[in-house]
Amino acid sequence: xxxxxxxxxxxxxxxxxxxxxxxxxxxxxxxxxxxxxxxxxxxxxxxxxxxxxxxxxxxxxxxxxxxxxxxxxxxxxxxxxxxxxxxxxxxxxxxxxxxxxxxxxxxxxxxxxxxxxxxxxxxxxxxxxxxxxxxxxxxxxxxxxxxxxxxxxxxxxxxxxxxxxxxxxxxxxxxxxxxxxxxxxxxxxxxxxxxxxxxxxxxxxxxxxxxxxxxxxxxxxxxxxxxxxxxxxxxxxxxxxxxxxxxxxxxxxxxxxxxxxxxxx
Amino acid sequence: xxxxxxxxxxxxxxxxxxxxxxxxxxxxxxxxxxxxxxxxxxxxxxxxxxxxxxxxxxxxxxxxxxxxxxxxxxxxxxxxxxxxxxxxxxxxxxxxxxxxxxxxxxxxxxxxxxxxxxxxxxxxxxxxxxxxxxxxxxxxxxxxxxxxxxxxxxxxxxxxxxxxxxxxxxxxxxxxxxxxxxxxxxxxxxxxxxxxxxxxxxxxxxxxxxxxxxxxxxxxxxxxxxxxxxxxxxxxxxxxxxxxxxxxxxxxxxxxxxxxxxxxxxxxxxxxxxxxxxxxxxxxxxxxxxxxxxxxxxxxxxxxxxxxxxxxxxxxxxxxxxxxxxxxxxxxxxxxxxxxxxxxxxxxxxxxxxxxxxxxxxxxxxxxxxxxxxxxxxxxxxxxxxxxxxxxxxxxxxxxxxxxxxxxxxxxxxxxxxxxxxxxxxxxxxxxxxxxxxxxxxxxxxxxxxxxxxxxxxxxxxxxxxxxxxxxxxx
Numbered sequence: 042x043x044x045x046x047x048x049x050x051x052x053x054x055x056x057x058x059x060x061x062x063x064x065x066x067x068x069x070x071x072x073x074x075x076x077x078x079x080x081x082x083x084x085x086x087x088x089x090x091x092x093x094x095x096x097x098x099x100x101x102x103x104x105x106x107x108x109x110x111x112x113x114x115x116x117x118x119x120x121x122x123x124x125x126x127x128x129x130x131x132x133x134x135x136x137x138x139x140x141x142x143x144x145x146x147x148x149x150x151x152x153x154x155x156x157x158x159x160x161x162x163x164x165x166x167x168x169x170x171x172x173x174x175x176x177x178x179x180x181x182x183x184x185x186x187x188x189x190x191x192x193x194x195x196x197x198x199x200x201x202x203x204x205x206x207x208x209x210x211x212x213x214x215x216x217x218x219x220x221x222x223x224x225x226x227x228x229x230x231x232x233x234x235x236x237x238x239x240x241x242x243x244x245x246x247x248x249x250x251x252x253x254x255x256x257x258x259x260x261x262x263x264x265x266x267x268x269x270x271x272x273x274x275x276x277x278x279x280x281x282x283x284x285x286x287x288x289x290x291x292x293x294x295x296x297x298x299x300x301x302x303x304x305x306x
Numbered sequence: 307x308x309x310x311x312x313x314x315x316x317x318x319x320x321x322x323x324x325x326x327x328x329x330x331x332x333x334x335x336x337x338x339x340x341x342x343x344x345x346x347x348x349x350x351x352x353x354x355x356x357x358x359x360x361x362x363x364x365x366x367x368x369x370x371x372x373x374x375x376x377x378x379x380x381x382x383x384x385x386x387x388x389x390x391x392x393x394x395x396x397x398x399x400x401x402x403x404x405x406x407x408x409x410x411x412x413x414x415x416x417x418x419x420x421x422x423x424x425x426x427x428x429x430x431x432x433x434x435x436x437x438x439x440x441x442x443x444x445x446x447x448x449x450x451x452x453x454x455x456x457x458x459x460x461x462x463x464x465x466x467x468x469x470x471x472x473x474x475x476x477x478x479x480x481x482x483x484x485x486x487x488x489x490x491x492x493x494x495x496x497x498x499x500x501x502x503x504x505x506x507x508x509x510x511x512x513x514x515x516x517x518x519x520x521x522x523x524x525x526x527x528x529x530x531x532x533x534x535x536x537x538x539x540x541x542x543x544x545x546x547x548x549x550x551x552x553x554x555x556x557x558x559x560x561x562x563x564x565x566x567x568x569x570x571x572x573x574x575x576x577x578x579x580x581x582x583x584x585x586x587x588x589x590x591x592x593x594x595x596x597x598x599x600x601x602x603x604x605x606x607x608x609x610x611x612x613x614x615x616x617x618x619x620x621x622x623x624x625x626x627x628x629x630x631x632x633x634x635x636x637x638x639x640x641x642x643x644x645x646x647x648x649x650x651x652x653x654x655x656x657x658x659x660x661x662x663x664x665x666x667x668x669x670x671x672x673x674x675x676x677x678x679x680x681x682x683x684x685x686x687x688x689x690x691x692x693x694x695x696x697x698x699x700x701x702x703x704x705x706x707x708x709x710x711x712x713x714x715x716x717x718x719x720x721x722x723x724x725x726x727x728x729x730x731x732x733x734x735x736x737x738x739x740x741x742x743x744x745x746x747x748x749x750x751x752x753x754x755x756x757x758x759x760x761x762x763x764x765x766x767x768x769x770x771x772x773x774x775x776x777x778x779x780x781x
Contacts, residue, residue, distance in 0.1 A: 060559065062560065062591060062602055062603050064591060064592075064603070064606060090560050090561075090562070090563045090603075090606075090607075091560075091563035091606065091607065091610040091612065092610065093606055093609040093610040093611075094438070094609065095435070095609065096434050096435055096436070096437040096438050096439070098438065101606065103560065103563075103603055103606045103607075103610075105560055135438060136410070136411060136437040136438025136439075137434070137437050137438070138413060138416075140423050140427045141427065141434065141437075143427070144427055144428065278434075287591070288591075289590060289591045289595070289602050289603075
């Protein structure tokens, strides 16, 4: 499936920015799931300083706001050819070893809620049936509620809150698997929702490591394994590692962010 | 003169006389009037106070606090002793750099089962941001301060590897400068290998580790946390001696993909940053966001290959207490050689047989928490009461994996000068090691720390320790 994507993030500052940096993970890579046909990054009100690969092989870009800027607009756009792979990303490994993906992070540390959920996992080699069952249990326990959590909410807190968004679902899934000893990681990306062109936000899901198959993706929020409507952007241990943008500004300016995203065939 | 203790004294023999390296010094010393030396000792203090104050232009009070007692009897090491010692240090530092590259890349040592995975996986000193990256020149520990102790004629042990940001080199330089001023005649009688080239060598060694795309005219700078840091005077002293800029986080910015510092002529690109700021505080964009001491985005510039950070972030995994016990295996795994320097025997209480031994011999051992520091949660068996030992045994049984145990070492002594004569005191040694793609350079000598209290094994300056000039003879 050929997907056309245009994703704009606009930052507005209520005072001129003295010094502002944005670290961006919005550059998809070609792999067995997708081929990047073309992709570009446009910045208004700022400059691309450099690109680099982070420890998870995500291609990152560092952008600096123009001195005294009151707004900065970042647009990534291009065409991606995707293939259905039944959610199997496979035995593709970078520098980060599997044991790294069994370690809890601040956002995926297991509390009593996660520990109880992890009882659903009995096969530490990863059984697809059990993983799907866990995914369904998580969605039942934390239905989609946009106001229940924030970007910094931990898996355990989202579970206690009884609701969350795709980021929370992915992190609860990851935290539970790690608690059970299965390597798991976070994936950020895009999803073309069938009924619309303008999407509310970029998407996130999780990958579990299953013996014999390698990384297998689970979109807890939608109760499926990702298909050809999904585009992978970045991976990491949690939403912080794979954050599409993370920034820092000096000065007293308050930042507001507006996102517009179109994904279409 | 005779050694009066059961410990190995590096100067005084148990029978009359002194060990060889001290022959010429002893001849000079015996002709000196003790009252002249007592006066010199006072002068040395005044000298340090003066330089200390010039180091601390912002406040004299702070300078007084940082004055570490100086003893005027030098610690003398023969060329033969030094050759063995420096070969051993070089071997160990080479292995540490290979270990660091391995642990952040292919992790062969874990695959080979030599180090348990959990020791790395659950270790806070392991820095994920370093995975899959090779620093410029493949150098991780540009500067190392290996702590060495001695227990006998040929018995040298490495106590700590200090692969993060070792300090104390300014004392090594100052101590020599002071001795040269006070006793110039000693340096014509004894052929002492110089240490004064250290700042020049440090600058050259760092410049040799610059990123590949750096111009010939490489810019080095030192990043300090600022005047409130206890080692600030050393940062400013080194910058001055090396002829490089001393900068703080707020002086630096990302410009055109590089880190640049504010100067009177605008911003200038830095190629090599010798940072004296800890990993956690180095980059608020990538590590602790609340850090005011760091440089946002420097890790990004680093991974893009546009700056060298010395030492590399994440080197702490090599000088961790838990890793220490594996150092002999690490040396052998990477160099294929037997370790030249000994490790202090370390019992890992996580192993059941070892735990049994440790529990049976608790009164003779020093037990440390694997991740502890600053003496917290530690048992010094020989100094503890029976009740304390029994109480500690219970803690140990509850969580054996949290502890390592070591024998209490009988550190060598070197006499210090007292009005009544010479008095033996325990010492350690921190040589300073520079690593570049061109090789490993060790300044002959280093910093000798000395416990000024009789019988004390604690040489730390915070515990009343002092320093001595350290001589390595040419022949």
